[in-house]
Amino acid sequence: MNRKLNIVIADYNLGNTYSVSNAIKHLGYNVRISLEESNLKNADVIILPGVGAFEEAIKNIKSRNLDKILGELVLVKSKPILGICVGMQLLANSSEENGLHEGLGWIEGHVKQIIPLNNDKVPHVGWNNIKITKESKLYTNLGQDNHFYFDHKYHFVTEEKFISAQCEFGNQLITSSVQYRNIFGVQFHPEKSQRAGLKLFRGFLENVELI
Amino acid sequence: MKYCKRCHYNELHPLNLIIDEEGVCSGCRVHEEKDELNWEEKSSQLNEILNQYRNISENNYDCIIPVSGARDSYFIVHIIKNVFKMNPLLVTYNKQFNTDAGVRNLANLRIKFGCDIMTLTVNPESVKKITRATMRRLGSIYWHCLAGQTVFPVQIAVKFKIPLIIWGAHQGIDQVGMFSHLDQVEMTRKYRKEHDLMGLEAEDLIDSFDEITYDDIKSFVYPDNESIARVGVRGIYLNNFIRWDTKAQHEEMLKLYDYETLEQTRTFDTYNDVDCYNYSDVHDYIKFIKHGYGKISDHVNREIRLKRLSREQGLELINKYSIKKPENLAKFTNWLGITENSFHYIIDQHRNPIYWRRNEKWEWEYINQFIEFDQNEVDAVRLNLVEKTCNFNITPVKKSSDHKSQYIIIGKGK
Amino acid sequence: MLKKRIIATLVIKNGIVVQSIGFKKYLPVGKPDIAVEFLNDWGIDEIAIIDIDATKKGLKPDYKLIEKVSKKCFVPLSVGGGIQTLDDVRALTQSGADKVIINNLCFKSPDKITEFALAFGNQCIIASVDLKREQNEIKIFDYTLNKTIDYNVIDYLKNLEHYGAGEILLNFVDRDGLYKGFDIDVINQLTNQVSIPIIVQGGAKNVNSFIDLFEKTSIEAAAAANFFHFSEHSVTFTKSILSNKLSSIRTETNFGYSDFKTDSNLRILKKDDDVLEKMLYVKIEPEII
Numbered sequence: 001m002n003r004k005l006n007i008v009i010a011d012y013n014l015g016n017t018y019s020v021s022n023a024i025k026h027l028g029y030n031v032r033i034s035l036e037e038s039n040l041k042n043a044d045v046i047i048l049p050g051v052g053a054f055e056e057a058i059k060n061i062k063s064r065n066l067d068k069i070l071g072e073l074v075l076v077k078s079k080p081i082l083g084i085c086v087g088m089q090l091l092a093n094s095s096e097e098n099g100l101h102e103g104l105g106w107i108e109g110h111v112k113q114i115i116p117l118n119n120d121k122v123p124h125v126g127w128n129n130i131k132i133t134k135e136s137k138l139y140t141n142l143g144q145d146n147h148f149y150f151d152h153k154y155h156f157v158t159e160e161k162f163i164s165a166q167c168e169f170g171n172q173l174i175t176s177s178v179q180y181r182n183i184f185g186v187q188f189h190p191e192k193s194q195r196a197g198l199k200l201f202r203g204f205l206e207n208v209e210l211i
Numbered sequence: 212m213k214y215c216k217r218c219h220y221n222e223l224h225p226l227n228l229i230i231d232e233e234g235v236c237s238g239c240r241v242h243e244e245k246d247e248l249n250w251e252e253k254s255s256q257l258n259e260i261l262n263q264y265r266n267i268s269e270n271n272y273d274c275i276i277p278v279s280g281a282r283d284s285y286f287i288v289h290i291i292k293n294v295f296k297m298n299p300l301l302v303t304y305n306k307q308f309n310t311d312a313g314v315r316n317l318a319n320l321r322i323k324f325g326c327d328i329m330t331l332t333v334n335p336e337s338v339k340k341i342t343r344a345t346m347r348r349l350g351s352i353y354w355h356c357l358a359g360q361t362v363f364p365v366q367i368a369v370k371f372k373i374p375l376i377i378w379g380a381h382q383g384i385d386q387v388g389m390f391s392h393l394d395q396v397e398m399t400r401k402y403r404k405e406h407d408l409m410g411l412e413a414e415d416l417i418d419s420f421d422e423i424t425y426d427d428i429k430s431f432v433y434p435d436n437e438s439i440a441r442v443g444v445r446g447i448y449l450n451n452f453i454r455w456d457t458k459a460q461h462e463e464m465l466k467l468y469d470y471e472t473l474e475q476t477r478t479f480d481t482y483n484d485v486d487c488y489n490y491s492d493v494h495d496y497i498k499f500i501k502h503g504y505g506k507i508s509d510h511v512n513r514e515i516r517l518k519r520l521s522r523e524q525g526l527e528l529i530n531k532y533s534i535k536k537p538e539n540l541a542k543f544t545n546w547l548g549i550t551e552n553s554f555h556y557i558i559d560q561h562r563n564p565i566y567w568r569r570n571e572k573w574e575w576e577y578i579n580q581f582i583e584f585d586q587n588e589v590d591a592v593r594l595n596l597v598e599k600t601c602n603f604n605i606t607p608v609k610k611s612s613d614h615k616s617q618y619i620i621i622g623k624g625k
Numbered sequence: 626m627l628k629k630r631i632i633a634t635l636v637i638k639n640g641i642v643v644q645s646i647g648f649k650k651y652l653p654v655g656k657p658d659i660a661v662e663f664l665n666d667w668g669i670d671e672i673a674i675i676d677i678d679a680t681k682k683g684l685k686p687d688y689k690l691i692e693k694v695s696k697k698c699f700v701p702l703s704v705g706g707g708i709q710t711l712d713d714v715r716a717l718t719q720s721g722a723d724k725v726i727i728n729n730l731c732f733k734s735p736d737k738i739t740e741f742a743l744a745f746g747n748q749c750i751i752a753s754v755d756l757k758r759e760q761n762e763i764k765i766f767d768y769t770l771n772k773t774i775d776y777n778v779i780d781y782l783k784n785l786e787h788y789g790a791g792e793i794l795l796n797f798v799d800r801d802g803l804y805k806g807f808d809i810d811v812i813n814q815l816t817n818q819v820s821i822p823i824i825v826q827g828g829a830k831n832v833n834s835f836i837d838l839f840e841k842t843s844i845e846a847a848a849a850a851n852f853f854h855f856s857e858h859s860v861t862f863t864k865s866i867l868s869n870k871l872s873s874i875r876t877e878t879n880f881g882y883s884d885f886k887t888d889s890n891l892r893i894l895k896k897d898d899d900v901l902e903k904m905l906y907v908k909i910e911p912e913i914i
Contacts, residue, residue, distance in 0.1 A: 018721045022696050027914070051718060052745045086746075098743070121822045121845060123748040123791050127628045127670055127875045147628065147875045149701055151723070151748045153791075168626055192701045192723060194665065195877060198914045227641045227653035237652050256890075263888065268898035372901040388652050390644070390855070395890065397856040401663040405655050435911040436666070437880040440858060441904060443893050 005205060007031040008043035010070065012060040015049030015087065016191070023191040027202055037069050044210050046070065046079060049191075050086030054095040054111065054154070057086050058103060067104055074106065080182045080208045082138075088178065088185030089156055097154050107180045109158030120170040123153040128167040130176040130188070136164040138177060138184060141203030146196040148176070148188035156187060182209070212565075212580045215239060217592045218512035219525060221580070223565070225502055226387045226406060234584075235592050241388030242516040248392060250454045256395075257452035261295050264375040272300035274375040277364040278320060278328070279303055280313030280486035283379035283457060285464040287449060288324050291377055299377070302367050304359035305332040306487055308543075312473040313486025315609055323468045331363045337427040339547055344421035346554075349409050350501050350561025352543065353494045356487075357407040358431045365398075368444045369434040376446040380455050382406070384448070386509060398446025400433055456517055457483060458603070465604060472606045477535050479528060480510045481603045488539045496537040497558055503566030503580070507532035518594050519601040534577070628875040629839055630670040630846035631864060633853050634826060635660055637676040637706070640690065644851045645677070646802035648768065654854050657690060662697040664853065667860035668878035671701045673726060673794075673848060675753075679707025680729050681769055686713060688720045695721025703751055714741050718749070726794060728753040729769055732776070735788045742789035751824070752790035754782065756811065757798040763811050766798050779818050786819045793819060794848070797827030802851055804830035807838045816843055824848055831891035832866045839871055856892060858882070866891075879912045 007029055009017050017033045024031045024047075032039060040046060048070075050057055061067050073079045083091050092103040095111035103111070116122045127147040132139050139146075150167070156175040165176040178185045184204070190197035214221045215228075215236035222228050222236075229237040266273050276291060276299045278284035291297045303317065321328050338355050345354035364376050381396060383389030383406070390396040404412055413431035416423050434444075449455070461482035464470040473485035476492045477499075484490040484506075491506055499505040511525035520528075537543075544554050562575070570576040635657055636645045642660050644652040654660065657674065664672055674694065679686060686707040695702055704717050705726025714725050730737050731752050741750050757766040757773055764773040765781060785793055795815065797808050805828045812825055822845040828834065829849035838847055853859045858880075865882035868874040876883070886894040895901075 016718060016721070016723060018692070018719060019695060019698075019723070022721065023699055026699070051723065051749065053743060056744055116820065119817070119843065121820055123821070124627070125748060125792065125822055126630050126845065129626065129628075147877055150627075151701070151791075153747055170627075189701070189723075192699060194668065194699050195879070195914060197699060202914060222639070227655060229638065229643060229651045229653050231650070240650075241652065260888070264895050266898055268902065270902060271898065372904055374895050374901070389654060390652060394851070394855050395892075396854075397892070399663075399857045401659060402655075405659045410656075410659070435909065436858065436861075436878070437911070438909050440861065440880040440882060441909070442901065443882070443885055443896055445857065445893065 005029060005210075006042055006044045007047065007205070008039050008045070009033045009047045009049060010040065010066060011035045012057070012064055012066055014052045014057050014060050015084075016051045017049055020047060020049045020084065020191045023198060024201055024205075027198060027205075029205065035064055035066065040069060040073060043073075043079065045205065045208060046073070046081045048081060048083040048087035048090065050084055050088070050090065052086055054086060054089055054097040054103075055099065055101050057090055058095075058101055061090065061104075071104070071106075074183060078182045080210065081184065082204065083183075083185040084191070085152060085187060085189055088187055089154065091178070091183060091185050092156055092158070095154060106183050107158065107162050107178055107185065109156055109162065109178070111154045112157050114153060114155050114169070114172075114174070117170050117172060123151060124155075124169050124174060125151045127193075128169070128174075128176075128188075130165040130167045132165045133160075134164040134179070136177065136179055136184070137207045137209075138164065138179075138186065138200055138204050140207045141199040142196065148186075148190065148193040148196055150174075150176075150188045152187060156185070214581055214584075216584055216589050217522065217594065218515050219504075219508050219522070219529060219581075220387070220512060223502070224387055226383055226389065228387045233592055234588065237388035238386055238512070239388070239516055241384060241391055244392050245454050248454075250452075253392075253452045257449070258295065260447065261291075261297055265297065271371065272327075272373050273297045274299050274377055275364050275368055275373050276301050276377050277303070277360060278317070279306070279360070280309070280316035280320070282483045282486075283460065284316075285320060285468055285470050286460040287377060287379050288320065288326065289464065289467065290449065290453065292324050292326065299326060300367070300371075300373060301326045301328040302364050303328060303330050304356070304363045305330055306356045306359070307332070307335060307338060308356070308487045308489040310473060310486055310488050312471045312608070316471050316486060319469060319471070329367060331359065331430065333359065333430045337430075340421060340423050340427055341416060341431075342547060343549070344416055344418065344423055345411070346557050347421070349411060350497060350558055351409060352489065352497065354408065354411070355431070358413060361403045361407050362413075362431055362433055364446075365434055365439070365444060369438045369442055372442050374443045374445060376444065378446055378448045380450040380457070381448040385450060385455060385513070392451050395451050396448065398448075403433070458514070458517070458519070458601075462604065465606060470606070471609055472604060474605060476538050477505055477532050478507045478510050479532065479603055480506075481605055483510075489543055492537045492539045493543045496540075497561075499533055500558055500562050500567070503563055503577075504529075505533045514601050515594070518597040521596060522589060522593065524601075626873060627845075628670070629844075629871070629873045630824070631835065631860065631867075631874075632671040632673055632824060632826075632846055632848035633664045633669045633860065634673045634675060634848045634850040636850055637674060637687075637690075638678055640687065642854075644802060644854065648798055648801050650802075658694045658697060660854075661694040661702075664860060665697060665699055667858050668864060668876065669700055669853075669860045670875060671703070671846070672698060673703040673705065675704075675726060676706030677768075686717055688716050691717060691720040691722055705751075705753060711740060711744060714745060714749075718745065724749050724751050724791070726751045726753045728755065729767070731785060731790075732765075732767075732774070732781075735784065738785065738788040738790050742791070747789050747791035747821075750790050751792045751794050752785040753794040753796060754785070755796045755798050763814075768798075779815070782815065782819050786821050790821060792822045792824060794824045794826060797825070800828030803828065804852070806830060806834045807847065809837065809841050812838070812842045812844055822846060826850070832863045832887075833891060835863065835867055836870050839867075839873070862893065
């Protein structure tokens with residue numbers, strides 16, 4: 001295991017940074033919670049967590065100039081980044097949560113409200129098993145049937161080529177993870193998904209291509 | 212600080228305690244169940260459980276009973292083997308702080324009941340390393356005893372596929388009312404970690420400072436979840452099925468099986484902890500320093516609840532015994548290879564500032580936190596005594612089992 | 626498929642986990658961080674920590690305690706007790722809470738629900754409601770005043786959704802710690818009145834209570850407090866037995882009890898002698914993640 005890996009959790013005052021860092025530390029890695037440009041530049045892997053509303057999240061990102069700083073590191077320098085929940089939704093072009101808001105636009109797509117069919121209850125909250133649709137560094141340590149914890153009211157609508165896993169919610173499919181090159185996103189919370197979540201982090205951190 | 216109006220525990224009990232609106236603690240409340248429950252019904256529930264575990268293939272034991280040369284061991288084996296006619300395997304963890312009486316009691320137990328026994332004696336050097344480490348980190352000389360006696364039965368259960376372990380009294384129920392008897396609580400690794408191990412698992416002791424490696428602690432490692440679940444290991448506590456009264460039970464054992472008693476340094480109870488020269492001595496003295504009370508309070512409170520002692524008689528006994536100095540400290544420090552000065556230095560790090568302060572002569576002085584209640588309040592929750600006295604017998608000392616003319620059944624080490 | 630959630634509630638009094646019986650008798654179970662560590666190890670789906678003294682005594686939530694327990698908590702953690710302001714919610718989420726549970730605040734100032742939801746998302750807010758039967762009528766119970774209040778229950782629940790709660794936790798006061806099973810009738814009357822998920826709590830005795838609940842109602846999640854403390858791997862065992870009956874249970878620990886029979890008290894029975902004998906020399910390699 002590469003314990004020397006420099007993992008930085010981007011802190012924009014709206015993530016559950018503490019939970020994410022607990023999970024990664026539990027695996028024996030060192031991890032830093034920071035928004036300092038220098039720390040982000042030195043990171044091997046950046047994690048963008050997120051709990052909360054999209055509007056507040058993107059506002060906090062922009063006011064801290066993180067869109068520019070991370071944009072340079074991720075798009076130009078190709079540093080691997082993993083967005084979690086709202087952190088994943090931020091990667092899209094836009095979100096319609098409480099009005100229309102512009103996202104980072106790193107992965108083509110739009111965040112839309114989940115329209116419940118039949119008697120489905122929204123938010124989509126709880127443990128759902130995902131179907132892996134494309135090979136991804138995220139799932140290297142996992143078998144086929146895995147449950148992850150979801151808790152969201154809006155979902156990432158995008159083209160099939162960006163989707164690496166989906167789950168069934170009633171009769172509809174929900175994007176569970178996305179990937180474009182070095183940019184990864186998961187709608188669920190691996191830091192709150194017990195063994196499956198820890199295995200995801202382990203697999204991702206051991207196998208992601210570093211630059 | 213809040214004290215119970217019936218017994219002498221306060222809310223800082225290390226097993227935790229809740230004092231209700233009438234000022235009575237959860238331990239006393241749950242103890243009331245002993246006079247309310249239908250114990251015949253409970254006993255038939257026990258019978259039902261035991262029946263399911265009788266071995267039919269005749270290739271294995273029915274259950275495991277953890278024993279020592281003292282505390283309730285005779286009673287548990289008596290109930291399981293002679294009353295319920297089970298075929299138990301006895302297991303014992305050698306605490307290495309053995310008294311002669313304890314060694315004799317254990318030998319006599321095997322002979323009188325005709326049982327097989329397995330013993331775990333961990334190599335003494337590792338035990339010493341562990342004891343130095345747990346003294347430093349937890350202020351405990353007893354971690355290895357508690358860890359050993361709670362892990363060895365489980366290891367044997369997993370290894371030999373004997374799923375049922377039978378324990379005596381659950382301390383959480385009997386002392387602080389952690390559970391109702393009706394909850395039929397069973398053995399968990401969680402309780403062991405929190406209370407027996409004081410939060411430190413064997414693996415947590417591996418440390419270069421203490422020079423402890425995996426080899427030193429491997430005998431104390433708990434079997435993993437999967438091994439336990441495959442066999443379906445369960446540990447049940449007899450005090451959920453039998454009205455527990457350790458004094459009366461021991462007295463029956465004295466008569467039936469010649470159990471041997473021993474006078475104790477820091478308590479009047481001559482039955483419970485006769486196998487270990489540190490338990491009611493150095494270990495209990497440390498408890499007094501760490502928690503502000505000793506085993507004497509546990510014994511007094513037990514007898515108050517069993518209606519043999521009044522609150523006031525109990526207080527006298529507590530005042531008499533809790534301040535007694537240990538008699539076997541030199542023996543302990545010699546064994547561990549440290550000076551008495553360093554013993555005191557280490558233990559002082561764990562001295563509880565709520566109960567202790569330095570006086571002007573720089574000596575440690577006990578701070579009595581207890582403020583006597585109004586007599587009416589105490590009387591309102593008082594239990595009426597059912598026995599006028601609370602005397603513990605002393606049996607004559609038996610001859611050593613190491614005597615020349617006899618077979619030596621167990622060695623005593625050097 | 627979305628699974629039914631089995632939630633463990635830890636009731637906290639004076640900083641320790643207690644068993645609560647009828648909202649008035651309490652037994653001391655132990656430290657919250659150790660309880661969380663083991664519930665997580667046993668494969669619980671979610672943990673709720675509720676401090677029953679904080680609001681009554683006007684105390685803030687115990688952030689230090691939440692920080693400590695969340696170190697070993699790799700499942701969602703909801704926290705209730707003493708929450709009054711947006712800053713409280715922020716401090717809790719930064720200490721490791723994933724959701725907050727508010728009860729008293731909901732009828733005192735429901736607009737707080739909206740305020741919290743706008744900042745942290747609806748999914749972060751669980752509105753908790755204590756229900757009590759009075760002359761065979763179900764009423765809302767105010768635990769701070771120890772009496773029922775005159776609100777129409779259904780209107781009240783709809784209002785909670787309207788203000789922005791993400792989930793509703795229904796707590797059945799009459800059944801607290803009495804092991805009578807869940808109140809199926811009332812649950813069925815209320816489940817479809819709102820379109821957000823409902824969690825029910827109060828009355829779970831053993832795995833049969835959950836089977837009964839999930840077979841007879843369409844409820845999404847159920848919580849239990851006391852009985853998970855009583856036996857080894859209680860959560861794993863409960864979920865194993867449940868999953869033998871229902872497909873909508875997540876069983877993802879590397880160990881389980883689905884091949885065990887149970888006794889009348891819903892504790893495991895011994896496997897057959899020959900099954901045990903065959904295991905004698907089989908070695909198990911412990912799992913490393």
